[in-house]
Amino acid sequence: MKAMRIFGLSLVITISALAYTETRAEVVNIDNEYTQTEEETEFLRKTDLNLDMSIDMKDLALAAKSYNKKDKLADINKDFLVDVYDLTFISRNMDKFYEEGGHIQSGGSVNFRNGPGEREPIFYTLENGEALTIIGKSDDWYQVRHNDKVGYVAAQFVVPDLAQRGFDTYGSLSLNQYEQFKRDGYSFVARYYSTTDSAKRLTREEAQAASQAGLQLVAVYQDYNNKAELFNYEYGVAQSTEAIKQAIEVGQPPSVEGKPSAIYFAVDERNVGDIPLENIEEYFRGIKDTMDKFSANDPAQRRWDIGVYGDYRIVKHLQEKLGSELYVWQTSMGTGQPNYYSKYFNYNIYQNLHEINRNGISIDENYSNVRGDFGGFTVDY
Numbered sequence: 554m555k556a557m558r559i560f561g562l563s564l565v566i567t568i569s570a571l572a573y574t575e576t577r578a579e580v581v582n583i584d585n586e587y588t589q590t591e592e593e594t595e596f597l598r599k600t601d602l603n604l605d606m607s608i609d610m611k612d613l614a615l616a617a618k619s620y621n622k623k624d625k626l627a628d629i630n631k632d633f634l635v636d637v638y639d640l641t642f643i644s645r646n647m648d649k650f651y652e653e654g655g656h657i658q659s660g661g662s663v664n665f666r667n668g669p670g671e672r673e674p675i676f677y678t679l680e681n682g683e684a685l686t687i688i689g690k691s692d693d694w695y696q697v698r699h700n701d702k703v704g705y706v707a708a709q710f711v712v713p714d715l716a717q718r719g720f721d722t723y724g725s726l727s728l729n730q731y732e733q734f735k736r737d738g739y740s741f742v743a744r745y746y747s748t749t750d751s752a753k754r755l756t757r758e759e760a761q762a763a764s765q766a767g768l769q770l771v772a773v774y775q776d777y778n779n780k781a782e783l784f785n786y787e788y789g790v791a792q793s794t795e796a797i798k799q800a801i802e803v804g805q806p807p808s809v810e811g812k813p814s815a816i817y818f819a820v821d822e823r824n825v826g827d828i829p830l831e832n833i834e835e836y837f838r839g840i841k842d843t844m845d846k847f848s849a850n851d852p853a854q855r856r857w858d859i860g861v862y863g864d865y866r867i868v869k870h871l872q873e874k875l876g877s878e879l880y881v882w883q884t885s886m887g888t889g890q891p892n893y894y895s896k897y898f899n900y901n902i903y904q905n906l907h908e909i910n911r912n913g914i915s916i917d918e919n920y921s922n923v924r925g926d927f928g929g930f931t932v933d934y
Contacts, residue, residue, distance in 0.1 A: 602615040602616060602626055602627060608643060613640065613643050613644055616635055616639055616640055616643055617640060619635045620635055620636070620640070625811075625926075626924075627643075629642045629643065630642075633811075652687065652698075653687040653688075653713050653715070653923070654684070654686060654687070654713070654714035654715075655684070655685055655686070655687045655711050655714055656685065656711075656714065657679045657680065657682060657706070657712075658681060658682075658710060658711075658712045658905060658906065658918070658920075659681050659710045659906075660681070660906060660909070661681075662678040662679065663679045663707065664678055664679075664707075665677055665678060665679050665697075665699060665702075665704045665705075666706070667704055668705055669693075669694035669696070670694070670705075673705065676702060676704050679699065683699070685697040685698065685699045685706070685711070687711065687713065688703070690708070690898070691705065693708050693709070694706065695707075695708050695711045697711065708896040708898075709885050709896050709903075709905055710905070712905075712920050713920075713923050716920040716921050716922065716923055716925075717740040717741060718738055718740055718741075718919075718920050719739055719740055719741035719743065719769075719771070719918075719919045719920065719921065720739055720742055720911065720916040720917060720918055720919060721742065721743035721744070721771075721773070721904070721916065721917050721919060722742070722743075722914055722915065722916045722917075723745075723752075723915070724752065724753060724914075725755075725756065726759065726762070726763070726914070727762060728765060728766060730912065730914070731762055731763045731765075731768055732766045733912050734768065734911070734912065735766045735767050735768055737911070737912070740768065740921075741768055741769040741770065741771055741921070741927070741929050742763055742768050742769075742771070743770075743772075743817075743882075743902075744759070744760075744763075744770060744771070744772065744773075745772075745773055745774070745775055746772055746773070746774040746775075746795070746796050746799040746800065746803075746816070747775060748792075748795050749777065750776070755770075755772065755799075755803055756803065757802060757932070760803045760805075760932045761804075761932055761934035762934075763931075764932050764933075764934050765934045768931075769930060769931060770805070770929060770930055770931065771815070771817065771882075771902065771927060771928065772796075772800060772803075772817065773816070773817040773818070773819055773882070774792055774795070774796040774817070774818050775818075775819035775821065777821075778818075778820060779822070780827075780828070781829060781832055784828055784835070784836040785832060785839070787839065788836055788839065789835065789836040789837060789838065789839020789840040789842075789843070790839040790840075790842070790843045791839075792818065792840065793818075793839065793840040793841075793843035793844055794843055794847075796816050796818070796857075797816075797843070797844070797847055797857070800857055804932040804933065805857070805930055805932065806930055807855035807856055808856060808857055808858050808928075813858050813926065814857055814858065814928055814930045815857060815858040815859065815860045815880045815901075815927070815928020816857045816858070816859065816860065816928075817860035817861060817862045817882050818836075818840055818860070818861060818862065819862040819863070820833055820836075820861060820862065820867050821862075821863075822863060822864055822866075822867060828867075830867070830870050833863075833867060834874060837859070837871060837879075841859060841875075844856055844857065858878070858880055858928050859879060860879065860881065860882055860928060861881060861882065862884065863883070864883070864886065865883060865895040865896070865897055868882070868883045868900070869897050872899060877899070880901045880927065880928050881897065881899060881900045881901050881902070882901060882902040882903075882904065882927075883896070883897050883900045883902070883903050884904040885903070885904060885907075886904070900922060901922055901928065902919050902921055902922075902927050903919060903921075903922075904917050904918070904919045905918060905919070905920070906918035
């Protein structure tokens, strides 16, 4: 074991020197007698740490940087430790583009193009629900194969098959309604915490109904949250305080190791850049400080993970500023944004269909990332 640790240390040094050169190198001595299990093979498909559809040097570098630190994305062995096993396993599979099943999800036809861009020639159009195979990514476009033809589709219209399907809705639903959504193939529902609008507020009884129906819940706090003057440190403190209170009332379990439980906070931007990013940063600093203070003073040290709901501009900026521990729920809705079609590939939840009718109810459709780590929860019933 000690020899392995020494080998692991030298491996990290080697990778650190090579990881950003974009060159292939022999960085790990592969044990030829090692046999990969089916479980490991499946887990590797979800271990594209750089989210570029390829297991490559950057993935190995990210794993190496987390060596001997807890990092659920790089812990291939799932033993709560990134170690030589994990680094070796990734290295053995480097430079293999994996193929991911997917399908079109759109309210209309989607162009299947020769290249990744809106000016590229169109082969033909794809309809909602059509199956395809994802084989690569270029900026905001997936490279896909459809009927043995390779081309590109705007990423916001492609849903990986491993993603979980969910929805959000304004009003309360009954057990029978949730059971119907479950039969229709939905796995989670997003509902609100709120102080100003009791009609949309999630109750313990509704949370129990959704849980009994077999759906995970996603909590999002929103009052108005749509004007620049509403985003500051004090507002973040006030909303975080209320969100914690309502989470306890509903019975949302706190986050524990290996079982995250998140509360998202909405930034409902209506126009391009109408909320300064520095205001939003201060708002989330207030949220985090309040959560930290609550946890420190709570006898059980309870806390909930923090997430942001917003458009591409907002979620990309906040996660880059605040770190990867921030959960991301990106909406494709935006007014005239130059990056309206951009998809932030580090999302936990992606909202791509808006105000559609399902089972007589107006909903927005969402889907999770392929890892399914979006901070969902159930309550006792």
